[in-house]
Amino acid sequence: MTSTKEPSLFPAAPARTLEPAVLARSLLAWYDSHRRVLPWRAPAGRTADPYHVWLSEIMLQQTTVVTVGPYFEAFLKRWPTVADLAAADLDAVLHAWAGLGYYARARNLHKCAQAVAGSHGGHFPDTEEGLRQLPGIGAYTAAAVAAIAFDRRATVLDGNVERVMARLFAVEEPLPGSKEKLRVLADTITPDRRPGDYAQAVMDLGATVCVPRKPRCGQCPWHDGCAARAAGIAETLPRKTPKADKPTRRGMAFWLLNPEGAVLLRRRPESGLLGGMIEVPSGDWLERPAQSLAAAGIQAPAAAKWRLLPGLVRHTFTHFHLELQVAAARVGGDSWKAAEGIWVPVDRLSDHALPTVMMKVVRHALGASEPSGGVF
Template identity: 60%
Template structure:
């Protein structure tokens, strides 16, 4: 299906008129037609990549209060940023957020590049974020496509190829529809339409500004779109966590390597996470110290994007002299809250504390 130039103009005008009347009021968003703050747009887009608008709101406000400009964020300690990020998903995004702020502050004088090409050169900014910031913050003729826009466009054109194979076609058709007038407001309008009307389930087609042109609605398949390929079942991995307590009651935590899953965050020392049939003695050999270990009842389960993890906790108490041989940080139980512990480690801590 193709729209004529007149139809494309009408769709764009209709969408912007709808946005002017029905847009969501969000803490990082200027009113329709007003100039946007690139720092707020960028910060919100990074936060929203894995999380909902409702969840992001308080985090965004806290970040802005603590680091009101990109230069303030650049000057922050990474551990502080990681700690403030807890609950927002992948910590790699927080590390890249901090790196990006440093580059903008140090190499661009605290001003974000105003084109997709320039934004793509910054750490942690991929094609979607570059397009979103370029359009929303700088009103460039860019066409960001998030999950909401994927749904709107796939239904408008009745695209039945499943995700992710249909993504290039969605991107192409979305770009062709983007008006030269107010492309930033237009992008946010599509996001709002997908979030409030063209919802995953039970879309409110009767009040959609594009209902007369929507092929998915006409065909009766709008609620089924976009189609998705069936996901393979997640594998299960296992590992040991070593709960090491000093004579004075302090617990050992250490920072994970910068690269890899949960990179740069703190952990209860542990073995590598392996296939479910991994030998126990191999994992035990990775303990930070030889000791008399007590296996705690039960396991700690946590599901990541691509696998499920089951962790067995081994606990021990060691002398001050043995403790001095270990790398890491010793902290009181209450002091654990000062460390950037990912969710799986918080679960391990809670489980271990049951057996103190």
Template identity: 60%
Template sequence: MNADQRGRIVADLLAHYDRHRRVLPWRAGPGETPDPYRVWLSEIMLQQTTVATVGPYFRAFIERWPTVGALAAADQDEVMNAWQGLGYYSRARNLLKCAKAVAGEHGGRFPETEAGLLALPGIGPYTAAAIAAIAFDRPASPVDGNIERVTARLFAVEDEMPGVKQELRRLAATLTPDRRPGDFAQALMDLGATICTPRSPACSRCPIRAHCAAAERGIAAELPRRAPKKARPTRRAVFFWLVRGDGAVLFERRPDRGLLGGMAMPPSTPWREGEAWGEGEALSHAPAPAQWTELNGVVRHGFTHFHFEVTVWAAEGETDAPDAIWARPEDFGSLALPTVAKKICRHALDDGTLL
């Protein structure tokens, strides 16, 4: 593809974007200056999460913490609680770390370069490029899933994902214009989200259809090609529902590093693949000596890389563990509970053995 073709692609796509851009709560309107805080916050939230899901969370965050300085002053538990339901909770912890770094080390202003942004907690190459392009109009080339798909089809790249990601990033960078790079990046994102969709792309409505090698060959819907997915393993655990005399239930905070880091959950055995836990080995991990009773049924939850099956054992008792968190059911909303913990709570409360 020569320079003239690239120039026509940029011009055609920007003209389409000017007429049909999506209205999103974090996106600056025509003639408006983008707010780097909103751009950053939305990009962190949108990692591995859909626009439809992020919208309400973004609005709630902006209402509660309208500036990066306000967010930097927040307590981690507050942020984790507000984040619950978005998943990938390391993002929330890094969100707060990044806000503190921007407020404390950069005077409340985000760096304008990819290199400067990459030095901040929780910002990787894609996010740095997206912020640099969208917030500061730097000629950077962010490549998300939508842009990967558009690029694979535009250049008819038939090699399988994920091995071809680096090549797609290289090809996408060849299109990045010096003028309006932020709008161009968002135009590519919108194209992938609304027209060049994963299934049944609407090629007849595409503003750059004339330049698309995959459409010309009739293989757009087949790209990008993906290697067959591996079957997800199943992990199993026993969770312990310990109820104190006043009706409060025991929770513990998971370590900051690792899956669901920093979130509150009832105590459990380790999570392991293979056979179910036997009674004796399971109860060796119980948080307190008590008359434990296994509740009927299994709680199932899907993580990205594995299925999760949970059985719940309940008892009345107490523990003097220094890191114990006690909460009555009416106060569960104040805890930063991941979705799987909420399922466990509903399962135990619906059983009604102790509460």
């Protein structure tokens, strides 16, 4: 009978306490043979471009490598340098970002590019401390850019690394409470030599071998030293504190057409969720029962004969579910000219950086339209 058991590159043995230097060397040796080829990663032996590293790290936050690849290449083609990105119009950046989500990252990306171009002569600071001063760069991104782009000794701790460290040291305390402990443990292994390669190696290990389900322990260079593997609990780690149920917020969006059939759009306030994004005008999103049209109408962008379209637009954000009713109206005469916002022909809506929830509103409104393009 042919065995289906995964082949092991390392003999089975109880976990042994390995010196940090041994762990680092074994991981770097593994990386030299198994490193992933990624669009933003410099070839072996070559220095990484800080702009490429920074751009990819911002894009990769809460997004997969497969998703990011085409976006990264499109950004580089359009804005080859950080100075090019700094000079770009924010709406163009937001439009190019559409589909990656978490639009605050795109706004901070643009602000950071402007800071680097304007205050740093187009060169990224080469230390964690200096990088942390830039908009949108937190502890993880600063460490990743410092290590990978400048070969500074810096300890990276993303979700992949947290999982690797929780298993290597059998840390059973749940996240996020154990995050600082995992960071300290990760720091004990981070080497002075080749810290950039080590940072990428430990992330690759988590992404390809020490995966969330059915970790490939037989292929892991840290097989012998992994306490969770020895205890038979690798797949149960890291443990996480159960998340509270997401609340549901409700609101109303207003689909307004002028006599020419153009739709009113406006920019959301800079602060808050979807700050600075273009939207179909909407009222407040609050945890409350669905409002009547009369109650919600006080937030309408213009006085008109509004009517509710059937159905709801549903969308889920990180911390809450959203349900939007859509009210539609036409405004005649010259009164439409006083409405705050921009009037966009329906066939040009794709020219604007509408977030996903607003694209759902557009599809919902158009689905309720007559063939002539009206809503009544």
